[in-house]
Amino acid sequence: MNNLKTDIPEDERRQGLYALSSSLRPLAGRLLGKKGFIEIDIIANWDKIVGTELAQYSFPQKIDFKKGEKNNGILRLSVPSGAFALEIQHREKHIIDKINTYFGYNAVSSLRIVQNAGLSQLPTQPPTQSPSRLSVKLTENEEKYIENLAEPIDNPKLKAIIAKLGRDIFKDNKNKK
DSSP states (O other): OTTOOOSSOGGGOOOSOOOHHHHHHHHHHHHHGGGOHHHHHHHHTHHHHHOHHHHTSOEEEEEEOOTTOOSSEEEEEEESSHHHHHHHHHTHHHHHHHHHHHHTSOOEEEEEEEEOTTSOOOOSSOOOOOHHHHHOOOOHHHHHHHHHHHTTOOOHHHHHHHHHHHHHHHHHHHHHO
């Protein structure tokens, strides 16, 4: 076991625990070679690029570029079923905008949707709020302020939504402090 050879210089080796992704990125770069880092970045950061909702039921497979180009590619997305394929199709422009914003140029111009039953389905329960947000309590003055802002609204459902939004904004601001 001590005879293992690594390509990592002695001064870059770490002791103890560290993020696995920090070791995988250089290795993936060597394995993908000419494909470039755009595909690695899209796979590694898919949930950050499109958001956790879309990332739960879609996965980027690869990007096809015209020979000699690294822009206006066609991204192949794997989804579990036709319902998700339809959802991706409806959000295609939004997804492409998010990808291109992430990279800072027109990396992708269209999507090819591939249905793959092997992908996991959407979770049955909605995502829960983070514990830090739940633990934040609003003061009586903050609650009154929110109620006063929502008071003129006649529609009870809309009033409740606006009040909840106001509470969430206050809680987020307190979490940032």
